[in-house]
Amino acid sequence: MLEYITTGNWDALVSDCIVRIMIILLSWACAVASSFIDLWSGVDTAKALGESIQSDGLRRTVVKIGDYMRVMLFLLMFDLLGAFLSFYVMPFATMLGALSIILIEGKSVIENSRRKKSNSANIPDVMRQIVNAKNIRESKEVYEAILKELNNTKANENN
Incomplete structure (x- = not known):
């Protein structure tokens, strides 16, 4: 310039x-x-x-x-x-x-x-399922679904 x-x-x-x-x-x-x-x-x-x-x-x-x-x-x-x-x-x-x-x-x-x-978007649904569980069997199903989701997340992170 x-x-x-x-x-x-x-x-x-x-x-x-x-x-x-x-x-x-x-x-x-x-x-x-x-x-x-x-x-x-x-x-x-x-x-x-x-x-x-x-x-x-x-x-x-x-x-x-x-x-x-x-x-x-x-x-x-x-x-x-x-x-x-x-x-x-x-x-x-x-x-x-x-x-x-x-x-x-x-x-x-x-x-x-x-x-x-991330899975944090699913937390409200999980909480709703836990609160709405009417008996031990439904509570167990929710618990198993949570474990399955956690295992899937760990598997995805390792890949």
Whole structure:
């Protein structure tokens, strides 16, 4: 960018700035979107597990986005200074920061998905069966079903 300033190539300077700004805005938008996707995944998992959904999740998401944006501001400052170096052709720090946030949130979405698919989703049904057992025989059937499910889970984890 400095070479555009020294040579007076203002059209190239403006074009370069626009490209960098677009990349930065896209990076920031992807970082924020990944946080909201994680919120959506968490709410969906809580619903599937029969857990109550409270405003704490939304509050944590807003705080988390604020924390991410503070880090992204520091990375933006690095990119602004780097723009004057001839080899620093893109806002690499911002892109790396956004990629890191996306990976962190993606890991959280995967964890929510695993939690949703785990046997903890079956707990309310098991509890209902235990409470509704009318005699020893039905209680024994529920107990055997629980043992069978636990053995299946262990077998799946070993594979």
